[in-house]
Amino acid sequence: MSNMGSPTPQLHIFFLPFMAQGHMTPVVDMARIFASRGVKSTIVTTPINAGLYEKTIQRSKDMGMEIGLLLVNFPSAEVGLPEGCENLNQASSLEMQGKIFQAATLLEHPVDKLLHEHHPDCIMADMFFPWASDAGIRYGIPRLVFHGSGFFALCASLCLLRYQPHKKVLSDSEPFAIPNFPDEIKLTRNQLPDFIKQEVETDFIKLYRAVKESELRSYGTIVNSFYEIEPAYADHYRKVLGRRAWHIGPVSLFNRDDEDKAQRGNEISINEHECLTWLNSKRPNSVVYICFGSVANFSDTQLMEIATGLEASGQQFIWVVKKEKKNEGKEEWLPEGFEKRMEGKGLIVRGWAPQLLILDHKAIGGFVTHCGWNSVLEAVSAGVPMVTWPIAAEQFYNEKVVIQVAKIGVAVGVQQWARLEGDSIKSEAVHKAIRQIIEGEEAEEMRNRARELGKMARKAVEEGGSSYTDLTSLIEELKSLFSQS
Numbered sequence: 001m002s003n004m005g006s007p008t009p010q011l012h013i014f015f016l017p018f019m020a021q022g023h024m025t026p027v028v029d030m031a032r033i034f035a036s037r038g039v040k041s042t043i044v045t046t047p048i049n050a051g052l053y054e055k056t057i058q059r060s061k062d063m064g065m066e067i068g069l070l071l072v073n074f075p076s077a078e079v080g081l082p083e084g085c086e087n088l089n090q091a092s093s094l095e096m097q098g099k100i101f102q103a104a105t106l107l108e109h110p111v112d113k114l115l116h117e118h119h120p121d122c123i124m125a126d127m128f129f130p131w132a133s134d135a136g137i138r139y140g141i142p143r144l145v146f147h148g149s150g151f152f153a154l155c156a157s158l159c160l161l162r163y164q165p166h167k168k169v170l171s172d173s174e175p176f177a178i179p180n181f182p183d184e185i186k187l188t189r190n191q192l193p194d195f196i197k198q199e200v201e202t203d204f205i206k207l208y209r210a211v212k213e214s215e216l217r218s219y220g221t222i223v224n225s226f227y228e229i230e231p232a233y234a235d236h237y238r239k240v241l242g243r244r245a246w247h248i249g250p251v252s253l254f255n256r257d258d259e260d261k262a263q264r265g266n267e268i269s270i271n272e273h274e275c276l277t278w279l280n281s282k283r284p285n286s287v288v289y290i291c292f293g294s295v296a297n298f299s300d301t302q303l304m305e306i307a308t309g310l311e312a313s314g315q316q317f318i319w320v321v322k323k324e325k326k327n328e329g330k331e332e333w334l335p336e337g338f339e340k341r342m343e344g345k346g347l348i349v350r351g352w353a354p355q356l357l358i359l360d361h362k363a364i365g366g367f368v369t370h371c372g373w374n375s376v377l378e379a380v381s382a383g384v385p386m387v388t389w390p391i392a393a394e395q396f397y398n399e400k401v402v403i404q405v406a407k408i409g410v411a412v413g414v415q416q417w418a419r420l421e422g423d424s425i426k427s428e429a430v431h432k433a434i435r436q437i438i439e440g441e442e443a444e445e446m447r448n449r450a451r452e453l454g455k456m457a458r459k460a461v462e463e464g465g466s467s468y469t470d471l472t473s474l475i476e477e478l479k480s481l482f483s484q485s
Contacts, residue, residue, distance in 0.1 A: 010066075011121050011478055012040040016111065018126035019049055019074070019100060020088035021294040022372055023148050025264050026224045028053045029251035030124065030146075035065035036254070037475060042120065043067070044111060046074035048086040055263050070118075072110040079103045089294045101207060104128050108135065115139050121482045124222060128207070130214035142219035142481065149373045150225040151233035151247070152401045153394040155181070157196070158241055161212065166197055173415070180240070182232035185404065190416050191396040220244030222474070224251050224373065226460035226467045229380060229453060230405060246474040250377040252356060253461045261356035270349045272357055275318075278347055279358070282316060285365030285447065288434050289358050289384075291320040292370040296391045302424060303333035309430025310346065311338065315438050317346045320353045359384055365447070366437035368412070368430075371395040376402060383454030385446040387412050387433040389425070408450040410436045 013034055017027035024045070031041040043050075043057070050069050060067050074086040079099040084090075091097040108131040115123070115135055124144045125132030136143035147154060156178055160166065163179040166189045175186040189197055195208045215221070225247045227234050237243050255261045262272040279287065290306070292298065298306075303321065310317055323333065339348065355375070358364060359382040367379045368387040376398050379386050386409035388399040396417060402409035412425055412433045437443055460467040 009479075009482060010038065010040050011475065011482060012042065012118070013122045013124055013478075014070075014115070014118070014120040015041060015043045016123065016125040016129055016132060017043070017045060017049075017146075018088075018104065018128040018148075019046065019086055022374055023126055023128075023146075024049060024053070024087075026148065026249075026251050026374055027124070027126070027146060028056060028264075029254050030222070030224070030248065031067055032056070032060045032065065033248065033251060033254050033471070034475075035060060035067040037471065039066075039475065041065075041067045042070055042118070044070045044072060044114060046086045047071055048074070048084060056260065059260065070114055072107055072114070075103050075106045078106055092297075098203060101128065101204065105131065105207075111135065112138075115141065122219075122478050127211050127215075130207070130210040133214040133217040136219075137217065142478070143217075144220055144222045145215055145218045146222050146224075148224070149394045150377075150398070150401065151223060151230045151237045151245070152405065153373070153397040154221070154223070154243075154245075155233050155236050155241060156185070156397045156400075157394065158237075158243075160192070160196055166192055182236050183404065185400050187396065187400075188415070191390075193393065193417055215243075220246065223247045224249035224377065226250060226457055226465075227470075228456040228460060228466065230401060233405075246470045248467050248471040248474070250381045250457050250461065250467075252374065252378050253381055253458060255356055258357060261360070262354040264356065268352050268354045270347075270351075270353060272354045275347070275349075275354060276357065276361065279318075279361045279363045282363035284362045285438070287316045287318060287361075287363045288313075288366045288368060288387075288438055289318050289320075289364050290368040291353060291355060291375070292389065292391065293372045293375060294352075296370050297322065300333040304335065305425060305427045306430055307334050307338055309427035309434065311335070311342070312427060312431040313434040313438075315434055318349060318353070318358060319346065320349045320351075320355075323350050356382075366434065366443075368434065371398040371402065373398055377457070380406070380408070380450065380453050381457045383447070383451035385409055385437050385443070385450045387437050388414075390414055391418055406449070406453060408446050408453065410446075 015027050015031045017024040031043050035041040050071055057067055076083050079102045081099050088100050091100055112135050122142050123132055123136050124146060127145055127147045133143045159178050159180055165176045165179055169176045172189040175188055178185050195205045223245055226249055227247055238245055356378060359378050364384055367384050369375045371388050371390040386402050388402050388409050389412045390396045390399045403411055410433050413429050459465045
């Protein structure tokens with residue numbers, strides 16, 4: 001096509017987020033960021049998942065951005081899921097989780113139909129849609145992969161697959177160093193995902209292999225990170241491991257007003273004004289925020305240990321738990337009289353909390369986190385140090401970023417990777433880690449480093465910053481492909 005003297009045609013990108021809160025939320029933010037830079041953004045998802053983001057998308061439209069939704073039906077019946085269960089966060093068992101992943105493979109045909117009808121210029125598809133690379137090849141459309149993790153985790157997983165150092169140790173608890181890595185990073189087999197260390201061929205291991213193979217057939221990787229938090233790993237991924245990638249984060253920083261921060265996905269379980277009023281009454285850096293993401297599910301025994309440790313620490317807190325309030329009777333996961341003793345000192349949010357609003361508040365002095373990459377970046381952007389409590393996925397890699405690379409956190413001491421429920425941690429370890437992050441000289445040093453990193457994160461997404469510039473170069477590259485077609 002000849003464009004001599006004519007304006008550059010508008011790019012159109014399809015965004016395919018995997019059906020899980022931790023994957024959907026950053027992808028919706030990304031779609032809005034691309035739309036703010038003049039790209040036509042279309043989010044392709046299922047009806048119930050679309051409903052979680054309709055208000056956010058409408059606000060973006062009201063601001064003049066070209067962003068919209070296309071719906072595909074979720075194949076609940078075909079995989080044996082109840083009607084209305086369309087998201088990993090609704091899966092209460094490993095069996096249900098497996099069916100969500102199975103459903104993801106069945107979305108290929110309806111998405112293919114949309115690609116044929118709309119023929120976008122690019123597909124940004126989640127890692128768990130490995131078929132998207134081949135769909136892109138069929139239609140001559142470049143596919144970008146989104147993993148939901150940062151450069152460190154991407155490098156770690158590739159190096160473990162390539163060199164398999166975990167097979168050279170004698171026990172599950174013996175530490176080994178990741179070979180050919182910018183820093184000396186040690187892990188144990190206990191801390192690795194089962195799909196990396198298991199020999200038995202499971203459905204998930206087959207999917208993971210398909211994910212890795214499809215990456216090689218994709219145009220490149222889009223990363224929710226910024227150069228300054230993991231420069232050695234951004235360079236390692238691109239220059240040593242030879243992968244094409246662009247960092248455009250932290251994407252959560254696109255949410256600038258309180259409404260955007262409060263309405264990211266699930267409906268929050270506490271009035272944001274009530275939450276902010278409570279925080280406004282507290283001194284700067286005096287409150288610890290505890291939240292383990294949208295998938296982890298702790299036992300009553302573990303929650304009791306957390307409550308006991310919290311009380312012993314003497315710190316003020318906001319604690320997010322996935323438990324409904326019982327009107328009558330004793331709650332097995334709380335010490336007798338805990339809520340009464342903690343009145344004014346602690347706030348328990350049952351369900352979903354406005355995490356961005358909370359972390360950005362000056363009263364927050366520390367964050368106890370499962371080390372999901374979204375949560376890590378949100379804490380970094382807010383300049384808040386962390387107590388790391390990894391559970392599953394790539395969270396043990398992210399813990400290393402927080403503690404060894406950025407040096408803005410302390411570990412609670414988890415040693416065992418799990419799928420749903422984390423390692424058993426005693427109240428003494430909870431108490432010790434919380435005090436370590438809030439009180440004393442070491443805490444202040446970590447807080448200062450976290451604040452500096454927060455400034456770098458905010459600068460990265462501003463015009464001229466590292467992420468802003470990387471996004472510009474990606475858009476220009478895609479436009480040049482489009483103009484040559």
